[in-house]
Amino acid sequence: MSKIRAIVVDPNVPGRLALREVAAPTPAPDEALVRVSAISLNRGEVRRSTTADAGWQPGWDLTGIVETPAADGSGPPQGARVVGLRRFGAWAELVSVPTHSLAVLPPSVSFAQAATLPVAGLTAYHALLKGGSLLGRSVLVTGASGGVGNFAIQLARLSGAQVVAHIRQAGYESLVKEAGAQSVVIGEDLQANEYAPYHLIVESVGGNTLGTALGLLAQDGVIVLFGTSGGSEVTFNAQRFYGTGGASLYGLILFHELKRESASVGLQRLLRLVEAGQLRPHIDLEASWTEVADVAQKLLDRRFPGKAVLHINN
Numbered sequence: 001m002s003k004i005r006a007i008v009v010d011p012n013v014p015g016r017l018a019l020r021e022v023a024a025p026t027p028a029p030d031e032a033l034v035r036v037s038a039i040s041l042n043r044g045e046v047r048r049s050t051t052a053d054a055g056w057q058p059g060w061d062l063t064g065i066v067e068t069p070a071a072d073g074s075g076p077p078q079g080a081r082v083v084g085l086r087r088f089g090a091w092a093e094l095v096s097v098p099t100h101s102l103a104v105l106p107p108s109v110s111f112a113q114a115a116t117l118p119v120a121g122l123t124a125y126h127a128l129l130k131g132g133s134l135l136g137r138s139v140l141v142t143g144a145s146g147g148v149g150n151f152a153i154q155l156a157r158l159s160g161a162q163v164v165a166h167i168r169q170a171g172y173e174s175l176v177k178e179a180g181a182q183s184v185v186i187g188e189d190l191q192a193n194e195y196a197p198y199h200l201i202v203e204s205v206g207g208n209t210l211g212t213a214l215g216l217l218a219q220d221g222v223i224v225l226f227g228t229s230g231g232s233e234v235t236f237n238a239q240r241f242y243g244t245g246g247a248s249l250y251g252l253i254l255f256h257e258l259k260r261e262s263a264s265v266g267l268q269r270l271l272r273l274v275e276a277g278q279l280r281p282h283i284d285l286e287a288s289w290t291e292v293a294d295v296a297q298k299l300l301d302r303r304f305p306g307k308a309v310l311h312i313n314n
Contacts, residue, residue: 002023002024003022004021004023004025004093004094005022005093005302006020006022006092007019007020007292008020008047008056008057008091009044009054009056009057010014010054013293014132015294015296016049017293017296018293021290024094025094025095026096027070027071027096027097028096029070030071030074030075030098030100030157030225031070031097031098031099032068032069032070032082032096032097032099032100033052033067033094034063034064034066034067034082034094034095034102035064035065035093035094036062036063036090036091036093036094036184036312037063037111038063038112038114038310038311038312039061039063039090039312040060040061040116040118040119040288040309040310041061041292041295041296041299041307041310042061042119042147043299044060044090045059046062046296046299046300047240049296053313055296056060056088057089057092059086059089059090059091059114060087060119061083061115062083062091062095062115063083063111063112063114063115063294064082064095065080065082069098069183074100075099076283080104080244081104081105082097082102082105082221083103083115083118083267083282084102084103085097085118085119085263087231087255091292093138093161095142099264100262100263100264101262101263102263103263103267103271103283104268106272111257111311112309113281114271114274114313115307115309116281116283116307116309117267117270117271118151118267119254120146120147120151121151121253121267122193122254122263122266122267122272123148123151123254123272124148124151125151125155125233125266125269125270126252126254126257127152127153127202127224128156128159128200130224130250131200134156134160135159135161135198136160136197136201137162137199138162138164138191138198138218139156139162139164140185140198140200140202140213140216141156141163141164141165141201141202142190142202142204143166143167143168143204143210143229143307144166144167144181145168145169145174145175145176145306146204146305147282147307148202148227149165149176149202149204149205150175150176150227150282150305151208151279152202153176153180153181154180157179158273158278158279161185162182162183162184162195163180163181164182164183164184164195164196164198165177165179165181165183165184165254166184166185166186166190168186168187182264188208188209188212190209190213190216191212191216192211195225197216197217197218197244198218199221199234200222200224200284201213201217201220201223201224203223203224203225203226203227204226204227204228204229205230206225206228206230206231207228207230207231207232207233208231208235209226210225210234211235212246215237215244216233217241217244217247218244219244219247220246220247221244221248221293222247222250223250224250224251225250226251226254237292281304282305283308284304284308285298285306285307286309286310286311287310289310289312291310292312295308295310298304
């Protein structure tokens, strides 16, 4: 049986992530084999790797070149430059990817740029879809300095929204303004802003931030919650929330959304925006995948705000 290199969980090494030899993938008829060029890290998969069993292969985001097209004839041809998404195991030299989770890169879009799009880009994209038409409406993005937040700000501005960014560190104010935020809220007090109440709130902090945000919706407004980095327990003014009229709280899990619309659809839309220069992936760190344990720890420690991209050394 042929072997490839992949990043796996090894509890005996610092950081629990290491390059090891594993069995080469055997694709299903609707899967293409992709020779991976670059990967992107997300907190969700990195957090899981801190407790996963030995041998588990993490990884969601990947870009590379189609080595063997899908046997059923679907998807990109051999040699196509693609970006893709897997539920796990994307951090490897060679991966099998369902063709409904692949999109072809325009010539001007780099592997590194595309690698940031699957989880962070698609999460922001699906969160904004829940708000419907955003033209001239107020949108609040909490935890706005992260990968999803940065994409959400840019996409909301492209949709014609008035965008308010919430950040916890004042040092990130220029970052979110550069992404397109017209106003910035720093710290805990979400109340004091001229753009409230909000038609859409893209929320990933939880805790007191979510509790306050639930009282800041406009009529028929929606909070899309996709994370709880600041705490899972929430206290809020229920009377104010239901008294607003039509306000709603939506729990977003990306892989659930992808049951309704395949990843390839959203990825193609995002790639066109990157190609046109209208969407700019914010990459803070690029390194070799041999440095995965160190980069993963920096991500968990929030030592950089944007995306981290690792290049596969073949």
